[in-house]
Amino acid sequence: MCMRRCLVGLTFCTCYLASYLTNKYVLSVLKFTYPTLFQGWQTLIGGLLLHVSWKLGWAEINSSSRSDVLTWLPASVLFVGIIYAGSRALSRLAIPVFFTLHNVAEVIICGHQKCFQKEKTSPAKICSALFLLAAAGCLPFNDSQFDPDGYFWAVIHLFCVGAYKILQKSQKPNALSDIDQQYLNYLFSVVLLAFASHPTGDLLSVLDFPFLYFYRFHGSCCASGFLGFFLMVSTVKLKSLMSPGQCAAWIFFAKPPARRPWRGLAGFLRAEGLLNTGKVGSQAAGGEHRPGLWSSLSRR
Numbered sequence: 001m002c003m004r005r006c007l008v009g010l011t012f013c014t015c016y017l018a019s020y021l022t023n024k025y026v027l028s029v030l031k032f033t034y035p036t037l038f039q040g041w042q043t044l045i046g047g048l049l050l051h052v053s054w055k056l057g058w059a060e061i062n063s064s065s066r067s068d069v070l071t072w073l074p075a076s077v078l079f080v081g082i083i084y085a086g087s088r089a090l091s092r093l094a095i096p097v098f099f100t101l102h103n104v105a106e107v108i109i110c111g112h113q114k115c116f117q118k119e120k121t122s123p124a125k126i127c128s129a130l131f132l133l134a135a136a137g138c139l140p141f142n143d144s145q146f147d148p149d150g151y152f153w154a155v156i157h158l159f160c161v162g163a164y165k166i167l168q169k170s171q172k173p174n175a176l177s178d179i180d181q182q183y184l185n186y187l188f189s190v191v192l193l194a195f196a197s198h199p200t201g202d203l204l205s206v207l208d209f210p211f212l213y214f215y216r217f218h219g220s221c222c223a224s225g226f227l228g229f230f231l232m233v234s235t236v237k238l239k240s241l242m243s244p245g246q247c248a249a250w251i252f253f254a255k256p257p258a259r260r261p262w263r264g265l266a267g268f269l270r271a272e273g274l275l276n277t278g279k280v281g282s283q284a285a286g287g288e289h290r291p292g293l294w295s296s297l298s299r300r
Contacts, residue, residue: 045225108162
């Protein structure tokens with residue numbers, strides 16, 4: 001049993017790391033900054049894979065009542081806010097900065113439990129929340145490449161994450177399983193993002209994307225969709241096998257390693273001479289199949 005938990009935890013960490021690095025590559029290296037299309041694609045792939053898994057008997061999705069679905073609808077709206085704002089923030093911020101701001105969502109959850117639910121909170125948890133808040137508060141003053149828009153979307157992202165988890169905990173225990181919730185999230189996200197792609201201008205602007213027919217762009221988008229699905233499955237499995245404290249420990253363990261591979265990737269591309277913005281433009285114009293890395297990615 002212990003070995004099984006370790007394997008699930010390591011699988012979760014691998015999917016977590018690979019998912020964020022792939023998303024960062026698409027959003028920042030290739031500059032595919034069309035969140036309604038990118039996140040719509042990811043949720044479409046996740047929904048299709050989950051539906052196929054259900055039909056093959058690999059996942060169990062229960063037929064929920066209309067009242068349960070309507071009760072979960074606000075959480076699905078917050079889920080769209082999480083992935084949309086997260087995509088906008090991750091495209092502008094370095095991975096360590098994004099993770100630090102993302103962690104502040106735990107402060108919101110802790111504050112809600114303490115102030116509104118009147119739950120007993122241990123001093124260690126309060127101190128941890130205060131340290132997270134202090135770390136995030138110091139970031140803008142120590143970020144040499146401070147991006148106001150990136151921080152703005154990161155704040156929206158963390159508030160959506162905090163509100164989503166609060167709503168998730170307030171649900172009736174037997175109303176919707178984690179798989180049911182995620183399936184509804186996928187369905188709602190695909191529909192909402194599809195309708196939002198035209199008013200936001202993403203649907204027409206994507207035609208001018210320089211790497212639209214680039215094979216690495218297609219491969220990265222496919223990888224991001226599959227990795228997002230496997231991350232969801234491994235997260236559900238992790239929550240079913242471990243206590244909340246153990247899950248939190250694995251999530252914490254998964255985040256710091258993402259910094260080192262991304263720095264290594266940036267260093268490799270720098271050595272290959274792919275950090276020059278002008279070179280990127282000339283390669284795209286000449287049809288060369290090697291996109292460069294914008295200099296803004298060499299953060300930290």
